[in-house]
Structures are given as C-alpha cells and as structure tokens.
Amino acid sequence: MAENQNTNCSKILLHACCAICSGYPIVFLQNMGYSVVVYFYNPNIYPQEEYQRRLEAQKTLCKHLGVELIIGDYNPEEYYNYVKGLESEPEKGLRCDKCFELRLNKAAQKAKELGIEEFTTSIVISPHKNFEKLTQIGSEVAQKNNIKYLPINFRKKDGFLKTNKIANELNLYRQKYCGCKYAQTN
Numbered sequence: 001m002a003e004n005q006n007t008n009c010s011k012i013l014l015h016a017c018c019a020i021c022s023g024y025p026i027v028f029l030q031n032m033g034y035s036v037v038v039y040f041y042n043p044n045i046y047p048q049e050e051y052q053r054r055l056e057a058q059k060t061l062c063k064h065l066g067v068e069l070i071i072g073d074y075n076p077e078e079y080y081n082y083v084k085g086l087e088s089e090p091e092k093g094l095r096c097d098k099c100f101e102l103r104l105n106k107a108a109q110k111a112k113e114l115g116i117e118e119f120t121t122s123i124v125i126s127p128h129k130n131f132e133k134l135t136q137i138g139s140e141v142a143q144k145n146n147i148k149y150l151p152i153n154f155r156k157k158d159g160f161l162k163t164n165k166i167a168n169e170l171n172l173y174r175q176k177y178c179g180c181k182y183a184q185t186n
Contacts (some may be wrong), residue, residue, distance in 0.1 A: 014039065105141045
C-alpha cells in the first residue's frame with residue numbers, strides 16, 4: 001500500500017478506464033512525486049451493471065492506495081451520440097478513437113476545473129491499445145484545452161504485469177471486454 005501523499009506535491013489527474021489498468025499507473029505517478037487525483041469517467045461502459053462493477057473496483061483500489069477519486073457522470077447517451085455513425089467499426093477502429101477523444105477531453109476539462117495542470121490516462125497500459133494513437137489524441141485534447149498531457153507508457157518495465165499483480169492482490173473485478181456494447185458484437 002502506498003503511503004499517504006504529500007500535499008506539497010504537484011497534482012496530476014489520471015483518467016482511469018478501470019481499476020485493473022489504473023493500479024500501477026497510480027503507484028508509478030506517486031513514485032514520480034505526484035499527488036494523484038483519479039477521474040473515473042466512462043460513459044461507454046455497457047450495461048450499467050458492468051459500469052457499477054468497474055466503479056466499485058475503482059473505489060476499492062483508490063481507497064487502498066490513498067488517492068482521491070472523482071466520479072464523472074455516467075451518461076451513455078453522450079457516448080452513443082459521440083460515436084454515432086461508427087457503430088459497426090471494428091475494435092481498435094475510428095469508434096474507439098472517438099471514445100478515447102471523448103473521455104480524454106472530459107478528463108482535460110475536469111483537470112482544468114480543479115486547477116490541475118497535467119493529466120494522463122491508464123488506458124495506455126493495456127497491450128490491446130495503441131500508445132502512439134492515445135498519445136496523439138491526448139496531446140490534441142490537451143492543446144485544445146490549454147493543459148498538459150503527460151504521455152507515459154505505463155507498459156514499460158513490466159507495467160502490465162505489475163498492474164495485474166496489484167489487481168490480483170486486491171481481488172479486483174476483472175472485466176472480459178473493453179466496455180462498450182459494440183465491443184461485444186464486433
């Protein structure tokens with residue numbers, strides 16, 4: 001378990017896609033000297049019961065690691081409207097890019113609202129996600145919102161194994177798909 005964070009540290013907002021993926025990034029950022037604020041904003045998750053399971057796991061993780069958790073609005077209609085016309089895109093296609101854009105844009109806005117100058121995302125730890133594409137989207141969103149995106153490849157130095165170890169130790173809920181209903185059918 002991480003020690004309580006020093007309130008004199010620079011703050012960073014970490015967009016968390018799920019507890020499984022955000023465990024190691026939280027610890028990594030704490031070890032860099034950041035005071036981490038976790039933002040759980042994922043209107044793409046379907047169905048609502050799945051969203052609740054993932055949220056409860058995120059709460060458990062944040063409590064264990066002693067970090068603040070901010071829960072964004074769960075409004076699936078916002079997601080559906082944002083990806084409209086891309087429903088039949090394959091996994092890792094344009095629909096996913098738009099989904100990342102929506103969530104990272106909200107994360108940037110939340111960081112600005114809180115007076116936090118930097119943000120990043122735990123999505124990049126997944127070996128199923130494209131780090132370069134997420135970095136590009138994060139950087140574009142950051143520029144648009146006049147904030148800094150921190151492009152950290154949390155996969156390096158066995159990051160994915162480390163995040164899974166944390167999740168296993170805490171017996172966190174492990175999802176079986178990315179999150180959206182389209183990922184279940186495509």
